[in-house]
Amino acid sequence: MARRIGWAALLAAGLLLPMRVYPVLAADILAWALFATAFDIMLGYTGLLSFGQAAFFGGGAYTAGLLTQRLGVPYPLNALAAALAAGLLALPLMGLAIRRRGIYLAMITLAFGQMVFYVVNEWRSLTGGENGVQGIPRPALGGVDISSSTAYYYAAFPLAVLGLLLCWRIVRSPFGRVLLAIRENDVRTETLGYAVHRYKLLAAVLSCALSGLAGGIWVINHGFVALDAVHWTTSGLVVIMVLLGGMGTRLGPLVGAALVLLLRDFISTWTDAWGVVTGTIFILVILIFRQGIVGTIERLLEARTRPAPAPAPAVEEVASPHRS
Amino acid sequence: MRTTALLGPAAGQGAVQLMHGKVVLAVINDQSGVYADIGGKHGVEAVKMAVEDFVKKYGPNAVGGPIEVLSADHQNKPDVGASKAAEFYDRNNANAVIDVPTSSVGIAIAHVAAQKHRLFLNVGAATKALTNEDCNKYTFHWAYDTYMLAHGTGTEVTKRIGKKWYVVYPNYAYGQDMNRSFSAAIEKAGGKVMLSDATPFPNETEDFSTFLIKARTLRPGGVTVLGAMQAGQDLTNLVKQFNEFGLRQQGINLAIGLLFISDIHSLTPAALEGTIYTTAWEWNLDKQAREWSDRFFARDKTRPSFTVAGNYSATWQYLEAVRRTGTDDPDKIVAALEGYKFNDFFVRNGEVRKQDHAVIHDAYLAQVKAPGDVKEPWDYVRILNTIPANEAFQPLSENTCHMAR
Incomplete structure (x- = not known):
């Protein structure tokens, strides 16, 4: 029950946000919250630290921007196209990057990010350098007027929420459980018969596609x-x-972004x-709360409820940040 | 974003009807990067001075409410500038955004102004795109543009100094435009650009040696003019390196696309002796200009560059338009400015061209004095001749602005 009230309050806060803060900033929070949450699929749940996510966020942004400006593609098709483009870009880049782990993965993704930066900078005829x-104009499907900042916020809201729900669904699915296992010990996961490489790739591509949606x-x-x-x-x-809000927590990236x-x-x-x-x-x-803001709060709540038989579902337990 | 001046009485008493009870002017420029010296804080100071002078002249109820000046640093990034501008228009009810050097940022803000239906008085950005393909109803272009610079300097240097050019330009809207404009002007004058190279912008390495060495290798091919289109700190770096390489002694002359008094001051006239360039204004142009510059010097301790003076002029003319029309309604102000002819300490034979919103006025061909001819600090420039307003700026027949057709 308390959980439901919490979600309803969060939804209400989301809907009331543009009345309290500048609508352009409010829509920025939506986009970045989705970007951070999508990235957490890789960082918090699969243990893939990528330093090149701008390639997918920015790649999505350029795709949506150019499609709208040159071809007049309306919202939300332009944002969805951004997701598709980022996902397609992630396929080869992440396919190569996830062959390595840890610092090597971070360096490879950083290098890919820089490569995308230079391509965008040099391809002037397309990107303007x-x-x-x-x-970029703001046409919408069905001729709905979303030209005001507030109207756009409410147009972006359902799409961002859908993206967030998808992120949360992914990490709580059986697929997400395998990702957690990979994060904890990928060699053991492989010996259990899971195709670790494919799981990692799918997680990365989904994460990058949703980052592209955020860019759009x-x-x-x-x-x-x-x-x-x-x-x-x-x-x-x-x-x-992600680190500020708490990686591997459901609301951490959102809180961190906001x-x-x-x-x-x-x-x-x-x-x-x-x-x-x-x-x-x-x-x-x-230094003080290594599990981030949400991670720390969750741990405190957990400690308080521990004496009673734990009512929290098992998934919640696994989803809490790892403590090694 | 800081509130820097709040002047005048409570709103709503005068003959002027203000939409939000006050006039808000937002200066957006480079306050920390390569263009900080040519405008930056000095440009903000000029706007504040204009507001104070205006209130002094017409009394505290000059525009029917207080006049507020805001400012922000755009870091030479188009996205930062455009976000700041949107924020100033939306949250602070800014009536106008002023200055905005760095053409890429200027173009970005012109689009924001068009979308928000608020004024953008550009002074600092040079690109003529603002009065051509990116022109719009709410954007006005004060002071100077790439056509003016290329037409004056490109033509004159080709005639006087050398016909074969090597052009280096910073790789963004302004530099790309300068490269095209100069090439056109040079060819029209009977010269030729043998090669042109783009340099990174902002040039974080501050190193131009690759291009200077290249200039030397082009000398046997008859290239005698190195046309440098960099501005601000990039330009001073390039000129220093040009002198270190001793290229002048090897028969390469330096032509400079855009030169500000602050550049000459930091490089010293000895480093630039004899350089011919085009300018929109000089601080000691005549008595009127000098009188204003002395007052500016008293508060800012620098001699104003022409974009700093342009900021004052744009602010003043905007406030005058508010007084004339009795409102700050942007559409009525646009109508009041269009076709308006005026003179002030900065603008001579000026007209706000209705068709493309270029503020045309006399420009000047200038030459950097020899150190021996400098009579007082900041006295670095000799005016060679005046380029009349209708010749200095792009003819309307060549203009591609949709409002001109």
């Missing part, structure tokens, strides 16, 4: 996209969001050095 893609939602929100979207700092930011964006917005009204403040908070969280 340094100038980016400017003046983001680009239509702003009406332009430039090199920053594919820059490595974007890859870094999403890692920070927190970083709201902090940035709040701090940048009086200083441009917002990175110093968010950086300090990040370091403190990592």
